Amino acid sequence: MAEVTYLEAISQALDEEMTRDSNVFLLGEDIGYYGGAFRVTEGFYEKFGQWRVIDTPLSESGFTGAAVGAALMGMRPVVEMQFADFISCAFDQIVNVAAKNFYRWGGKTPIVIRAPFGDSVHGGAFHSQCPEGFFFNVPGLKMVAPSNPYDAKGLLKASIRDDDPVIYFEHKFLYRRIKGNIPDEDYVVPLGKAKVVREGADISVITYSAMVHVALEAAQVLEAEGISLEVVDLRTLLPLDKNGIYDSVKKTSKAIILYEATRTGGVGAEVAALLSEDMFDHLDGPLIRISAPDTPVPYSPPMEEFYMPRVEDVVKAARRLAAY
Amino acid sequence: MTNNKITDAHSLIDILKEAIKKEHDSYDYYHKAASIAVKPASKKMFLRLAEMEQGHASELTRHLSDLEAQIHIDKALTASF
Numbered sequence: 500m501a502e503v504t505y506l507e508a509i510s511q512a513l514d515e516e517m518t519r520d521s522n523v524f525l526l527g528e529d530i531g532y533y534g535g536a537f538r539v540t541e542g543f544y545e546k547f548g549q550w551r552v553i554d555t556p557l558s559e560s561g562f563t564g565a566a567v568g569a570a571l572m573g574m575r576p577v578v579e580m581q582f583a584d585f586i587s588c589a590f591d592q593i594v595n596v597a598a599k600n601f602y603r604w605g606g607k608t609p610i611v612i613r614a615p616f617g618d619s620v621h622g623g624a625f626h627s628q629c630p631e632g633f634f635f636n637v638p639g640l641k642m643v644a645p646s647n648p649y650d651a652k653g654l655l656k657a658s659i660r661d662d663d664p665v666i667y668f669e670h671k672f673l674y675r676r677i678k679g680n681i682p683d684e685d686y687v688v689p690l691g692k693a694k695v696v697r698e699g700a701d702i703s704v705i706t707y708s709a710m711v712h713v714a715l716e717a718a719q720v721l722e723a724e725g726i727s728l729e730v731v732d733l734r735t736l737l738p739l740d741k742n743g744i745y746d747s748v749k750k751t752s753k754a755i756i757l758y759e760a761t762r763t764g765g766v767g768a769e770v771a772a773l774l775s776e777d778m779f780d781h782l783d784g785p786l787i788r789i790s791a792p793d794t795p796v797p798y799s800p801p802m803e804e805f806y807m808p809r810v811e812d813v814v815k816a817a818r819r820l821a822a823y
Numbered sequence: 824m825t826n827n828k829i830t831d832a833h834s835l836i837d838i839l840k841e842a843i844k845k846e847h848d849s850y851d852y853y854h855k856a857a858s859i860a861v862k863p864a865s866k867k868m869f870l871r872l873a874e875m876e877q878g879h880a881s882e883l884t885r886h887l888s889d890l891e892a893q894i895h896i897d898k899a900l901t902a903s904f
Contacts, residue, residue: 536899581899620896671899675892 503681506674508648509613510539512655513577515685517547520575523659524551526562527579527613536581537615537674559588563612567597567664570610575659583616583668584628597664598639607662611655616644617670617709618759618791618807623798629758629791631668631736632765641690642737644668646711648679650734653688661690668736670709677712691735693743699729702817703747705770706757707733710808714757717813726821736766744770745778752783753820759808762790784823787816833894839887846880849873 503511517523524547525540531554534541544552555562559580566576580586586593593612600606618627634640641663645651651669658665696711697718704714711732718728731747733739748754754774758767771786789808797803850873857869
């Protein structure tokens with residue numbers, strides 16, 4: 500076991516998969532000579548060469564389309580969006596090409612799109628978005644969003660080995676702030692499986708990525724008040740692990756859905772809808788969503804702090820829900 | 824963040840590193856005082872003060888790590904490769 504940062508875990512997964520399978524290669528802006536804007540691929544250009552670590556022009560649509568073509572020819576490309584915000588430029592290639600190939604003729608499109616996303620980095624409206632909701636209702640896509648180094652490495656390896664297109668949402672705030680132990684040997688974290696990261700009895704907090712840490716901090720605060728939170732880390736957003744969510748809610752009968760994307764029409768809304776449809780008889784209180792408001796991410800740090808879901812928001816909601 | 828702000832952040836890093844060193848020195852100072860204190864009340868007070876200094880050092884270290892992590896993100900945001 501070795502302790503690594505979230506960023507190092509991602510880097511290790513890429514390195515090991517490229518070493519294991521010569522069909523795996525990388526494309527993206529400044530990922531080669533410079534090693535990536537966040538330095539995830541530092542040293543890769545020297546180790547794997549210019550044909551497997553390709554510096555692309557500033558054209559997300561162009562290099563994502565090239566990657567889709569390579570995937571159709573049997574390669575396993577990993578595309579880096581410098582910031583997840585820029586993924587909208589490649590929307591057509593992802594949604595209308597990569598996601599639909601299987602439905603059109605059974606074509607496999609094993610492409611991974613790495614998307615550094617998330618707030619709390621003072622990046623403003625163009626470098627802080629959580630765009631998972633844009634892709635959430637697209638059949639044919641898979642989406643993951645790890646919260647810790649173990650899952651970051653295991654989910655990336657699983658994504659690269661998967662035959663479907665996967666968007667891998669990696670949280671910028673966690674890159675160098677979260678550390679954890681990971682095994683020395685090869686492992687994957689299966690796609691489509693949520694994980695209970697904290698057992699609890701009173702309220703389920705269903706969440707993912709950086710918000711897992713907010714939920715865990717709130718759980719500590721509430722423990723002193725005798726309110727026991729169970730924290731469910733979704734890990735995979737598409738497909739959602741319905742059974743993992745339902746098992747927790749059957750136990751606690753109450754649920755908070757916590758996410759840092761804008762409020763309307765995304766992962767949180769879908770989890771709430773599923774619980775309302777399938778778990779109504781098990782619920783002893785209202786479903787509560789805690790999210791960012793439906794506005795662009797503010798640039799001003801105090802406003803960004805206000806915009807983000809905070810520990811005190813979870814604590815307040817849990818107190819309200821515990822009273823039912 | 825502009826390059827000036829990145830420079831400011833580096834100055835803050837130097838300040839934090841110096842502050843952490845001062846807290847460690849204070850911890851050693853009080854710990855040493857506790858070891859030579861004869862009265863139990865004095866020993867207890869020095870140990871409590873040493874523990875407080877350790878707490879300050881931990882808080883400053885956490886802040887330093889956070890600032891260093893943010894500097895990497897700021898470089899990416901401003902493309903100051």
